[in-house]
Amino acid sequence: MTTSFLLIVQIILVVILVIAVLLQKSSSIGLGAYSGSNESVFGAKGPNSFLAKATFLIGFLFVSNTIALGYMYSASAQSSVVDNMVESTNVEAPSSPTPASQADTSPEAPAVK
Structure with a gap:
């Protein structure tokens, strides 16, 4: 339960x-062009310091x-x-080999002429 909640939070943090x-x-310029008109909302320095602090906080989380x-x-x-x-x-582990005293039933190799 807790891990699934943290996993959902992780996905949300990645997107943000x-x-x-x-x-x-x-x-x-990239996508930063869209924030150009909102510079007065974030103060005289613009959104750079606000976004940098927000990015650091989100990265830490x-x-x-x-x-x-x-x-x-x-x-x-x-x-x-x-x-x-x-x-x-x-x-299961393989069975132990048969003792040498038992007769070997394997066929013999053919004789070489």
Whole structure:
């Protein structure tokens, strides 16, 4: 239950982080052109400092959530997939070889002339 909630939060954080990075101005205008008219809303410096702080905060939340998800998944998974496959197939070890005292019933090699 908790891991599924954190996984949903992770997906939401990824989408928000991608949008925040794409809205920042770069050397080529990119999607930052759409935020040009809103510069007065964010203050005299424009959206650059606001978007930089927001991107840092979202990135920090993303990394924290990733660490929490990794810890929860590793704590819940005590056995590997290979262990589960071996247990489900119930593979038995091969039987021990027959003792040398028993007669060998294999055919003999043909004689070379």
